[in-house]
Amino acid sequence: MEQKTGTSSAESGTESRPAGLIGAVDNVLRLLRLFEAHEMIRVNQVARDMGLSRSTVHRMLATLCHHRFVVQDDFSRAYKPGPALVDIGLSVVANMDIRALAHSALTRLRDETDETVHLATLRGAEVLYVDSVESNQVVRTGSRTGWTLPAHATAAGKALLAELGDDELAARYPLENLQAPTARAPQTLEELRKQLTDVRRLGYAVNNAESEADVSAVAAVVRDKRGRARAAIATTAPQSRVDGTWIASAAAATVRVARELGERID
Incomplete structure (x- = not known):
């Protein structure tokens, strides 16, 4: 009671990131922001753009798939936004x-x-x-x-x-x-x-x-x-x-x- 009582984070370099970020969380959020510019994303593309290994990107995408934030296209094997992210x-x-x-x-x-x-x-x-x-x-x-x-x-x-x-x-x-x-x-x-x-x-x-x-x-x-x-x-x-x-x-x-x-x- 009162009584009157610009550049996407996925493209930014590590030198621009503030101290105190949690690296794994930062990477996942940067990955998701790639969908701002791409309808679908691929492992090689993400690894290249984010400077991460393919195995790391695979694990990130597998986790996001599990929580339905991304889904994998059956034909192209690329990833697109999932129902959880859309919702x-x-x-x-x-x-x-x-x-x-x-x-x-x-x-x-x-x-x-x-x-x-x-x-x-x-x-x-x-x-x-x-x-x-x-x-x-x-x-x-x-x-x-x-x-x-x-x-x-x-x-x-x-x-x-x-x-x-x-x-x-x-x-x-x-x-x-x-x-x-x-x-x-x-x-x-x-x-x-x-x-x-x-x-x-x-x-x-x-x-x-x-x-x-x-x-x-x-x-x-x-x-x-x-x-x-x-x-x-x-x-x-x-x-x-x-x-x-x-x-x-x-x-x-x-x-x-x-x-x-x-x-x-x-």
Whole structure:
């Protein structure tokens, strides 16, 4: 809570690299950036351009193949971008598009509730806050843009987790016991499942001082025109202002704005 409380790295020489780089990681990232200029790459080409041995390049590409960042063409035996690499790129672009569309919606919700609002996406078992619009009140919750927090302890995270099936939820939470940022956060997977059942019934999620002791929130999922969950909008407030009336009013506004935003997303 606040109170106001040029050249690709694959082509650059080693002399231009800053100290402290991890060599193996640097080489893999330089290799992937070769796809900026080439539709496909070959072992000999990579070895020549990067000054590495063929055996080293083979191992790098084999590792990337295993994780589906590259795939080998059956006919030419050259390598091209794999589905994992493509999916990451498309996800980044999609999030950029959502943020651009969402900002005016966040501003409207902030003006209606006079509280700070956020746009968040799900990343594994965490939520990433990609945009925020702060309240104009003197005592307010601050921007969370760029923050990651445990999904099970946030309203935005629970709104998005409620969209998952049991198997996918278990894959993200393989252990029964959960880390709890505060004593009010769910501490077991069973407790989280019960809360997610309530989220599905109500159509919104509540964070009752679970991620931070002095902050509470409500959140609703943003579904695109095809019904796919793309993000969540959360309205947050200092715990001192939150009661049943506030939750009902903020949740109604948040659900409505999330629905209106989703109707604009393909």
